[in-house]
Amino acid sequence: MTPRAILFDLDGTLIDQFQAIHRAFSLTMEKMGFPRPSFETVKKAVGGASISTMSKLIGPERADEAVNILRPIFEEEMLNGLVMLPGAKEILFELKKCGIKTAVLTNKYGPHAREVCRHLGLDDFLEFTLGANDTEWKKPNPKLTQFVLDKIKSTAEDTIYIGDSPYDYQTAQNASMDYFLTTTGTHSEEELSRLGDNINIKPNLLSILPHLIP
Structure with a gap:
């Protein structure tokens, strides 16, 4: 699906x-x-x-x-040394081309997160970027995830969460969302695999793309 x-x-x-x-x-x-x-x-x-x-x-x-x-x-x-990770713009471009909505849900301070996305041109593809202090909740609180789902006009069943850390795994689990974790961030494949059985781990964003678009 x-x-x-x-x-x-x-x-x-x-x-x-x-x-x-x-x-x-x-x-x-x-x-x-x-x-x-x-x-x-x-x-x-x-x-x-x-x-x-x-x-x-x-x-x-x-x-x-x-x-x-x-x-x-x-x-x-904040802008010193800032780069997009490989595949970031490509995956957002392909998803938008297919009519799949995208948004950022982060625990980074909201104004900083939006400035980063604007600077890198990512907000050309995103519906919105929501971060810490934009609401009363933070990840992995399911109330925050539901707020974002309502904002993007989707449901947990029709949405996939992509992240790189145990916070992201827990965010998806708490909201009963499908997910993928990538090893381009704070944790290795070995560390992420300890979160549970059959954790959906991929090495990068481009390796996730075929699972999102048939």
Whole structure:
């Protein structure tokens, strides 16, 4: 069955922004008196909203303070090293050509997510981009997913979610949506396969495309 809509995660799925993310978190932590984290440490910590990532890196006690420091730093750094992941524009182009609606559902701060999609030209293909602070919920809360499904005028049965992390797997599971996970982001195939039996894992976006369009 051809889906009516596809929802995408952003970081590690459609884009690679980890260079800017690492630098912004490093500068924030250094400013607060913490040692700079390694690239891999930050990459493994992201996936939730910034408050969740900061809690993993420095503990919850000063996470709110850290996010307030982080946001303007990230706005200065956010386009540095930013690239689309291989196949991102191709898959969005093909889906739009087939009349399949697409949108981004991410835990990245909403205004930042939309700026990134605008900068890379991805919003030419997307119905919308919805991120953290755009609603009262965050992934993997099924209320957020239902809000997005209503907005894109689709149902869980007619929609597929594509992401790269356990957050994305849980988002799809909580909403009873079919899904694919790609290994272009924060987790390897081995790590993702530990989430359960018969996890739908693909190496990249283009390897998912034949499963979306007959």
